[in-house]
Amino acid sequence: MTLDDPHTTLPDHQLLRLAPRDERAFEALVTRHAPAVHRLAAVTVGPGAADDVVQEVFVALHRSVKTFRGDAQLSTWLHRVTLNACYRALKTRKTVPLEDAPEPAAPHDPVQAGEQSDLRERLRRALDTLPPEQREAVTLREIAGLEYAQIAELTGVELGTVKSRINRGRAALREWLTRAGVRP
Structure with missing residues (x-):
């Protein structure tokens, strides 16, 4: 095309x-x-x-x-x-056992790639600590970029509930990431 x-x-x-x-x-x-x-x-x-x-x-x-x-x-x-x-x-x-995992392709900047990978892994672990409803709402807003109304429609909950889940999820993520040594 x-x-x-x-x-x-x-x-x-x-x-x-x-x-x-x-x-x-x-x-x-x-x-x-x-x-x-x-x-x-x-x-x-x-x-x-x-x-x-x-x-x-x-x-x-x-x-x-x-x-x-x-x-x-x-x-x-x-x-x-x-x-x-x-x-x-x-x-x-x-x-997959570590010895069976494929070798990653050599990145252009190993230090930056390692830092980004570490940050992504910390974020994934932080997201995993959230209750499923908060994780879904935060992911749809911050990763997928959906508007609050779209998230409400998608999840079948009221707009206020979506806002509350996102607010609580963000606060919990901020706290977890701060404890993990991640600074904005």
Whole structure:
């Protein structure tokens, strides 16, 4: 698909109508939404498992494209499907012995890459300490970049509840990260 392809400018609802019979329309949806799905998956299950989650999400979209009712925005639906796929992946995750883990590719700046990796790991551990509802709300807001109203729609709770979960989650994360020696 090229940038001059007319599919790239169509809104999601039109692409969804075209997708059952037009492969390029479905491709446009994947191209548009894959980065956000991957970001959310990478934070939730880790970068190594994120690709599998992304694939599962877009297979689910492909299966559902004919019957998608549009009760919610496609991006909202994709976030819910992504989170569900992540939760399934976490339940079935097997740990790999360190000696069987593949060697990482040599980063350009080993010091910076190590610091970033350490910070991501601390953030993941901090997120794991939150109650599931707070972790989901904070992840959807801070990682996926959703607005409060979108999170409320996605999770099926009131807007005030979303704000409260995010506020409490942020406070708990700040406290945990401060204790872990991470400074803003």
